[in-house]
Amino acid sequence: MRVGIIGLGSIARKHIAALRGLDSRVEIVALRHSHATSPASTEEAGITDLYSLDELLACRPDFIIISNPTAQHYDTVVALAGSGVPLFIEKPLFADLSRPLPTIGSPTYIACNLRFLDSLRWIKKHLAGRRVNEVNAYCGSYLPDWRPTLKNEAWRTCYSANREMGGGVHIDLIHEIDYLYWLFGAPQTVRKTFRNVSSLDISAWDYANYCFEYPTFAVSVVLNYYRRDYRRTLELVFEDATWQVDLAANTVTDLSTGTVLFESPQRFADTYPAQMEDFLHRLGTDSAEAFNTIDEAYDVLRICLE
Structure with a gap:
């Protein structure tokens, strides 16, 4: 399994740990800003640094984790909307409601791990x-x-x-x-x-x-x-x-x-593997019911912000 990650901060590392606990052979490809401003991830086994979205998509990841700063989520989601790659988007979906909900041509899940407590x-x-x-x-x-x-x-x-x-x-x-x-x-x-x-x-x-x-x-x-x-x-x-x-x-x-x-x-940390396991199961089961999709998360964001 190959997984792309956009935003390699603390929350991304929790998702990486969850993935590795479920599949020790998982390959992680991380989109970084530049060679000059982003430290190389080669010291972290299994993480390959890439520096453009085209490179990331060319790797044909099984899904992409979006865990960059919330204010960047919208542009990132729009850039990936037509890729056909499933998106695992860290909460909250967007920082505001100033732009319309984009249409995504692939499965989406918004990471809210308390649903697994x-x-x-x-x-x-x-x-x-x-x-x-x-x-x-x-x-x-x-x-x-x-x-x-x-x-x-x-x-x-x-x-x-x-x-x-x-x-x-x-x-x-x-x-x-x-x-x-x-x-x-x-x-x-x-x-x-x-x-x-x-x-x-x-x-x-x-x-x-x-x-x-x-x-x-x-x-x-x-x-x-x-x-x-x-x-x-x-x-x-x-x-x-x-x-x-x-x-x-x-x-x-x-x-x-x-x-x-x-x-x-169970403790909070245990909800991350439970969440990832459920997501992977749903990806691998065509008939599985969609769960916390981008549409549902947009409804929650409207409750939060409108």
């Missing part, structure tokens, strides 16, 4: 037939801790902290919007508040608050970049019980009784 998959399975009254999703984390290799104030240079680079908590943490869409479908109405007045002092939005309205319940979503004690939870309020998903611990607890309904040893 065991606790959320348990919720997906056990929601059937239950009347939901209220849903609350929360994710708070500390942006400077996201890039531990960047010293002092260097974290401010990463795209997450800079609005002009396509960063912002509303789009960085689009996972929450995505899994809610996956669980409940598109909401009837969306209201939102974005702010960047915290002590982080960055240009990108560091706080986002959404309210989604469905016919019989509402969903509250709060996201932030400045919480030191990481917390990521989903709460579902039913008539007879309240379930809380602790995404970091991968557990589901009935808060009404204190009973742990589900727990898994």
Whole structure:
């Protein structure tokens, strides 16, 4: 198997590790900007540097991973739209909605690995037939801790902290919007508040608050970049019980009784191989149902940004 990669940053390396765990013989070809500005990948076994899109396509990759900065996704997708090569696109799909959704002539998948977290998959399975009254999703984390290799104030240079680079908590943490869409479908109405007045002092939005309205319940979503004690939870309020998903611990607890309904040893890092395995299975099965395609991801982006 040969896989092309555009954007060889930290998230690309997670996908590479997932691929190699599934197929030790996988060949990686990476599109780089230039010989002068991009360090050679030859020191990394199995990665070949290329310097033009034509070169990349000439290698006839089985699929291409798009993991360059979000602000570059649109132009990259358009350039590959007629190639016929399947596209594995890192979330979020695009940085904004200023241009129309391009037509892609090949299978697409938007990488939202939380759909492969065991606790959320348990919720997906056990929601059937239950009347939901209220849903609350929360994710708070500390942006400077996201890039531990960047010293002092260097974290401010990463795209997450800079609005002009396509960063912002509303789009960085689009996972929450995505899994809610996956669980409940598109909401009837969306209201939102974005702010960047915290002590982080960055240009990108560091706080986002959404309210989604469905016919019989509402969903509250709060996201932030400045919480030191990481917390990521989903709460579902039913008539007879309240379930809380602790995404970091991968557990589901009935808060009404204190009973742990589900727990898994799986951690976030394990969702990347699970996601890649599912993607490869779908590529190899013509009759497989499409999953999180570019059209679906564009719907999620509209919820996030419109």
